[in-house]
Amino acid sequence: MPQPSLIQFQNVAKVYHMGDVEVHALRGVTLAIEQGEFTAIMGASGSGKSTLMNIVGLLDRPTGGAYLLEGEPVSTLSTERLAEVRNRTIGFVFQSFNLLSRTSALENVELPLLYAGIGSAERRRRATASLERVDLGSRADHHPNQMSGGQQQRVAIARALVTEPRVILADEPTGNLDSRTSVEVMKLFQELGNGGITVVLVTHEPDIAQYASRVIHMRDGRVLSDERQEPKIAVVPPWTQGDEEDPP
Amino acid sequence: MNPLQTLRVALRALTRNKMRSFLTTLGVVIGVSAVIAMVAIGDGAKARVEATFAAMGSNMLIVLPGTSTAGGAMGGFGSMPTLTWDDLQAIQTEIPTVRAAAAQLRTNAQVMSEEQNWGTQVFGTSPEYFQIRTWPVAMGSLLTQGDVDSGNKVAVIGQTVADKLFGQNSNPVGQSLRIKSIPFTVVGVLDKKGQSQWGQDYDDIVIVPVTTFQQKIKGGLKNFIEGSVAVSATSADSTSRAESQIRALLRDRHRLPLGADDDFSIRNLSEIASAQQEGTRTLTTLLAAIAAVSLLVGGIGIMNIMLVSVTERTREIGLRMAVGAKPADIRLQFLVEALALAVTGGLIGVALGVFGAWRLATSFGWEVLYRPDVIAIAVGFSGLVGVVFGLYPAHKASRLDPITALRFE
Ligand SMILES: Nc1ncnc2c1ncn2[C@@H]1O[C@H](COP(=O)(O)OP(=O)(O)OP(=O)(O)O)[C@@H](O)[C@H]1O
Ligand SMILES: [Mg+2]
Numbered sequence: 001m002p003q004p005s006l007i008q009f010q011n012v013a014k015v016y017h018m019g020d021v022e023v024h025a026l027r028g029v030t031l032a033i034e035q036g037e038f039t040a041i042m043g044a045s046g047s048g049k050s051t052l053m054n055i056v057g058l059l060d061r062p063t064g065g066a067y068l069l070e071g072e073p074v075s076t077l078s079t080e081r082l083a084e085v086r087n088r089t090i091g092f093v094f095q096s097f098n099l100l101s102r103t104s105a106l107e108n109v110e111l112p113l114l115y116a117g118i119g120s121a122e123r124r125r126r127a128t129a130s131l132e133r134v135d136l137g138s139r140a141d142h143h144p145n146q147m148s149g150g151q152q153q154r155v156a157i158a159r160a161l162v163t164e165p166r167v168i169l170a171d172e173p174t175g176n177l178d179s180r181t182s183v184e185v186m187k188l189f190q191e192l193g194n195g196g197i198t199v200v201l202v203t204h205e206p207d208i209a210q211y212a213s214r215v216i217h218m219r220d221g222r223v224l225s226d227e228r229q230e231p232k233i234a235v236v237p238p239w240t241q242g243d244e245e246d247p248p
Numbered sequence: 249m250n251p252l253q254t255l256r257v258a259l260r261a262l263t264r265n266k267m268r269s270f271l272t273t274l275g276v277v278i279g280v281s282a283v284i285a286m287v288a289i290g291d292g293a294k295a296r297v298e299a300t301f302a303a304m305g306s307n308m309l310i311v312l313p314g315t316s317t318a319g320g321a322m323g324g325f326g327s328m329p330t331l332t333w334d335d336l337q338a339i340q341t342e343i344p345t346v347r348a349a350a351a352q353l354r355t356n357a358q359v360m361s362e363e364q365n366w367g368t369q370v371f372g373t374s375p376e377y378f379q380i381r382t383w384p385v386a387m388g389s390l391l392t393q394g395d396v397d398s399g400n401k402v403a404v405i406g407q408t409v410a411d412k413l414f415g416q417n418s419n420p421v422g423q424s425l426r427i428k429s430i431p432f433t434v435v436g437v438l439d440k441k442g443q444s445q446w447g448q449d450y451d452d453i454v455i456v457p458v459t460t461f462q463q464k465i466k467g468g469l470k471n472f473i474e475g476s477v478a479v480s481a482t483s484a485d486s487t488s489r490a491e492s493q494i495r496a497l498l499r500d501r502h503r504l505p506l507g508a509d510d511d512f513s514i515r516n517l518s519e520i521a522s523a524q525q526e527g528t529r530t531l532t533t534l535l536a537a538i539a540a541v542s543l544l545v546g547g548i549g550i551m552n553i554m555l556v557s558v559t560e561r562t563r564e565i566g567l568r569m570a571v572g573a574k575p576a577d578i579r580l581q582f583l584v585e586a587l588a589l590a591v592t593g594g595l596i597g598v599a600l601g602v603f604g605a606w607r608l609a610t611s612f613g614w615e616v617l618y619r620p621d622v623i624a625i626a627v628g629f630s631g632l633v634g635v636v637f638g639l640y641p642a643h644k645a646s647r648l649d650p651i652t653a654l655r656f657e
Binding site: 054057059060079080083084086087088092094098100102103111112114115116117120159163 | 249250253257260264563564566567568569570571572573574575576577650651654
């Protein structure tokens with residue numbers, strides 16, 4: 001029996017109601033994403049990329065069609081169950097990092113584990129390992145405002161990784177970063193993909209999409225094209241020495 | 249997330265904004281400290297009233313001669329002798345709720361020892377008087393029925409008189425003193441009773457047998473008691489019954505027709521005491537109500553700040569939800585923050601109230617009484633305020649949509 005796809009969309013639609021006006025953010029999207037794939041989603045502003053990501057990330061529910069995560073239909077789960085599944089299965093990386101200010105990098109990374117009900121010693125151990133994996137082990141005590149944008153985004157990635165999720169969702173993660181730091185982040189994502197973690201990334205930049213193994217173009221709430229490609233290998237000065245120690 | 253972690257997260261959030269948190273708690277601090285201080289002072293006053301009335305005598309009634317209509321300019325109670333020695337006897341023997349009764353004749357006199365001279369009040373009474381006033385001796389012995397029967401020239405003196413005439417820490421028992429130049433032997437020194445509520449010194453007294461008093465100090469009218477009658481009822485509950493029975497008895501004996509005014513009056517000391525306590529209680533209730541209002545205002549202050557905090561931390565809430573917080577986790581977190589604010593305010597308020605009551609009491613010479621139950625209720629009540637006023641902001645936070653919250657600027 002073939003393994004079901006990790007993420008499966010069957011004619012997923014999303015309609016927003018704004019008063020009398022209906023906004024069709026997604027008009028029937030069907031796609032399947034396999035484990036370990038590194039997918040880039042592209043498309044013009046307003047084409048529905050973020051809406052798609054929010055549904056994949058269980059932050060939002062489709063208004064039509066079905067979404068199966070690990071073969072299970074998730075659209076009918078309760079808000080509480082969704083929070084649990086999100087906590088275990090999905091890690092988010094945002095354009096604006098969304099780190100808690102005046103809170104150390106370590107505590108920021110510990111946050112998802114707090115809601116997983118993990119004890120403080122274990123939390124600390126895993127958060128430290130996760131920070132080391134993004135080469136920020138020495139910055140554990142630093143607060144976000146003491147770090148560069150690239151470092152902050154790496155803390156955010158460490159936070160997304162700490163629960164050892166199966167999926168990392170990144171909505172324009174390089175939007176606030178310069179090109180060199182962007183490549184650093186891409187290299188990290190490529191390594192995660194090699195380690196079996198599924199990465200879905202939204203980007204406007206074709207340069208960034210090159211690093212993915214699959215590119216989906218969207219227009220007006222529909223999938224315009226969906227192509228696999230040979231990813232460009234991200235090459236930056238090495239800062240990820242620590243990553244063999246703690247595979248996902 | 250377990251409760252301890254929730255508490256830690258809440259405390260972190262509060263300490264991040266120390267000044268604001270402190271100002272937010274002020275309303276509760278003021279409310280609780282006011283409650284604690286007012287109740288402590290009120291209870292102190294009440295305890296003092298109780299103690300002074302207890303010192304007067306237990307379950308005590310005083311029967312005074314004279315009509316009530318003859319009050320004011322006519323001289324009032326005690327000015328016209330209407331009580332007879334037979335009346336006293338009847339009160340003693342015919343009323344079952346009366347434990348003891350004694351005449352008390354009173355005069356002011358100069359009293360002299362070998363060296364000293366002191367103006368005091370001299371009482372003529374019988375041995376029952378000491379029972380009525382629950383007043384034992386510190387040294388020597390009380391008057392006896394034999395002293396009354398034989399008209400012995402013996403005296404029992406109060407602590408103040410002992411100090412003034414014979415010096416501090418002396419033993420006046422067996423020594424002699426002169427009242428109106430008549431020599432008396434001191435047979436006993438009474439226990440210290442302290443001051444009455446009106447500042448009168450109970451211990452400034454010389455007590456002699458009633459017969460001796462009449463023969464040597466102040467000759468009276470033959471059949472009438474030129475003073476009052478002290479009565480103690482068998483129990484605290486029976487004092488009012490004793491009062492009405494004595495009234496009926498005396499009206500009957502004095503042959504007062506129906507509708508005529510009493511030609512005597514009865515003071516019920518326990519009623520006066522409870523009236524006084526009622527007064528303090530009303531005051532305490534009033535002040536507690538004011539304090540409750542300020543606690544309410546404090547609660548509204550907490551709600552206001554919590555709402556501001558929810559708005560300010562919208563993105564944080566969105567993020568927490570994205571990484572796995574359930575609505576219940578968010579609700580609990582904000583609820584615990586409100587609770588922590590209120591309880592901290594409550595505890596500071598208790599400390600401040602205890603200290604404030606103590607400062608006021610020492611500078612005004614009041615008494616204070618701290619009741620652990622009041623303190624516990626005050627802290628518990630501030631916690632309740634925290635929960636009640638934290639509920640709405642916490643609920644609002646838990647209902648946020650994570651996507652909108654994460655996009656919030
Ligand atoms: N909460 C909402 N209420 C109403 N309409 C919405 C809402 N969220 C998104 N939309 C609409 O849905 C459509 C798709 O929005 P979405 O955010 O998915 O676009 P996007 O592809 O991520 O765009 P961008 O590249 O600018 O981020 C847009 O027309 C948008 O206005
Ligand atoms: Mg978007």
